[in-house]
Amino acid sequence: MWQLWSEGKSLSEIGRQLNKHAGSVFCYLQKSGGIKPSPPKRSVRDLSLLEREEISRGLSANLSFRAIARNLNRTTSTVSREINRNGGLSKYRAVAADRRAWMKAKRPKTCKA
Known part of the structure; x- marks a missing residue:
């Protein structure tokens, strides 16, 4: 999804390729402000x-x-x-x-x- 979004594809196009409704794609993108969230990482102070x-x-x-x-x-x-x-x-x-x-x-x- 993030690759398609960065290529400038519309919500409808992304939804068709992912078999999701455009509204669902919009809600997911809206949660992160349209920016791909960074993967969670552990602080060096935390126990591994x-x-x-x-x-x-x-x-x-x-x-x-x-x-x-x-x-x-x-x-x-x-x-x-x-x-x-x-x-x-x-x-x-x-x-x-x-x-x-x-x-x-x-x-x-x-x-x-």
Whole structure:
């Protein structure tokens, strides 16, 4: 869709090629202001899936939070918070924790008021 839009095709032409109604194409383009959204990317400060798997392996090996944090070059509090917010010592799963982190990072956020 973005390629067709950048080539200057009309909404009707894009819709015909994608088997969608022109109104649907318009709504999708309108959400991003007609500019292709950039792919989501993780901040370097966030834990990666590999780091979460290391935490999971460390828990399986009965390592302390400090030992796990040392292996990851992270603070102990980072590892502790990660484990506690994602099921604790007995229920921590790296893939589920990573999926949850992506979901919580989505924008826009709903209003707290």
